[in-house]
Amino acid sequence: MSALPDPALSRAVLIGVSSYVHLEPLPAVANNLPALAHVLTSSGSWDLPEGHCTVVAEPDSTPAMLDAVQQAAEVAEDTLLIYFAGHGLLDGRGDLFFGLPRSTAGRSHTGVTYQALREILTDASAQRYVIILDCCMSGRALGSMSGDEMLADQAEIEGSYLLAAAPDNGLALAPPGETHTAFTGELLHLLRDGIPGSARDLDLDLVYRHLRAALGARGLPQPQKRVRNTAGRLILARNHAYRPPPANGPADPASTPWPDPGQCHTPHAFLQALAEVRAVSGHTLSALSQRADPPISAGSISALLNRTTLPGTWKTTGIYLTACGLPAEQADAWKAAWQRLRATEPATRPAPPAAGAAPAPRTWRARLGRGKRRP
Structure with a gap:
């Protein structure tokens, strides 16, 4: 399988919630979605047709958020990428759920549980998938992919990569006045400008290492990852800094x-x-x-x-x-x-x-x- 996804057989679903009734608003999230979609549909990255990159902004219910994921999971044969930016919350058992506009901390029925997303991906037809979570507590998703319950094993696919913006109990930051959240802003910087060095392409492992180094140097939360098989070699973009x-x-x-x-x-x-x-x-x-x-x-x-x-x-x-x-x-x-x-x-x-x-x-x-x- 090629390290570069086939755009005709791949899909991306980018989800973001920036406005909340009971939680702090995250205006930078609204800017993340079009910027990331622009990268993924460009010839310097996956060159996805616009119809293969779906943006779900401000979903107000579980179906509004996950219907697009379900549709993409049913047709993607090569690679499926799911991105979420917004508030990550914990329920009474300490499990992760995604905040919707009217969500309340501790009440998972007011949001979308990570388990609901997992259930869709378990039946996905893609050969590999990438989950990028830019939210607080996103590291909890790593724990739910361990042992006998590992999502990659259940989905029976060749490779999987989960990239979480913050550790189990860490806070993903959205600095006031910044155009993008800290994690996604750094990710966009790497994909647009590249990484100086000998690499011609930016695969997931290389991006992860530089995200950790760059965010750590700024005193910001360092991302975490969980990799299945060879998914770390999946290319996200051409390295624009390569000379x-x-x-x-x-x-x-x-x-x-x-x-x-x-x-x-x-x-x-x-x-x-x-x-x-x-x-x-x-x-x-x-x-x-x-x-x-x-x-x-x-x-x-x-x-x-x-x-x-x-x-x-x-x-x-x-x-x-x-x-x-x-x-x-x-x-x-x-x-x-x-x-x-x-x-x-x-x-x-x-x-x-x-x-x-x-x-x-x-x-x-x-x-x-x-x-x-x-x-």
């Missing part, structure tokens, strides 16, 4: 580290990294052709570096990496990454465009070399 080596990279590879194939979670990232190997080596295509053993032409190298799908065999790639000067001990890691990504690529390929058809836009997702989407 590849310059095209005329240094002649001495010791001055710049080789790209890490372990950071390549998509075919596009792998192909981009291949090109960066040449930049780090400092060799021209002609020089690489002369260094290759057995020989390969400069045209073959150029064709390799301009592919939009992974090569079907390893031979040319291996020769190219050796010609660039990649240490022999690193070659196995590159081949393992190629094999891993090949296993995620669909067997079918998009049909060629009809004569006279306009070329498809070369967006980030269009260059990933994905197979034809199912309807």
Whole structure:
């Protein structure tokens, strides 16, 4: 399964309550929803069609909040993301429930219990799901996913990721005057601006680590997580802070580290990294052709570096990496990454465009070399 969700087969439901009768209002929550929806529907993230990203603002009853979740759970086949921002409250037994506009602390019947959300996801058809809770007491949801009652086990899906804004008894903050809540504001900052470093894409684990570091440095509550299987490698967005080596990279590879194939979670990232190997080596295509053993032409190298799908065999790639000067001990890691990504690529390929058809836009997702989407 690809680390990047298929937008045609994925859904997101973003829920937020900012106005309360008996509890403190949270005006920043109202700004969270459109901002997060904009990111998830952009080509730099999941590129979800607008109809696949549902915003539920100010629901005043359990059906008003969960009907959209139920509908998304019935049709999502790849990834299902559920986000809630608002007051998180505890009932008399200490269990988490979500605050609706007229909710009262300690009375779960005035809100929506986390158990009600779990019951929907238990029957979800998605292969993996993400739950993001930006509310007080959201860490209680982690406890309800333990032992024999673990939601991921009940749902029988490949991967799950629960990201909670605050520990069991912590308070998720909505600083007065801020546009967004502290947790979601930092999340949006990471997805929009990226994280400096070698990662080409932002997966859930990387986002989580930087959220903890950034919020902790500001003295704010640190988020918690619960992960099932490989869900932590699910990509949320392209890393906008990533900067590849310059095209005329240094002649001495010791001055710049080789790209890490372990950071390549998509075919596009792998192909981009291949090109960066040449930049780090400092060799021209002609020089690489002369260094290759057995020989390969400069045209073959150029064709390799301009592919939009992974090569079907390893031979040319291996020769190219050796010609660039990649240490022999690193070659196995590159081949393992190629094999891993090949296993995620669909067997079918998009049909060629009809004569006279306009070329498809070369967006980030269009260059990933994905197979034809199912309807």
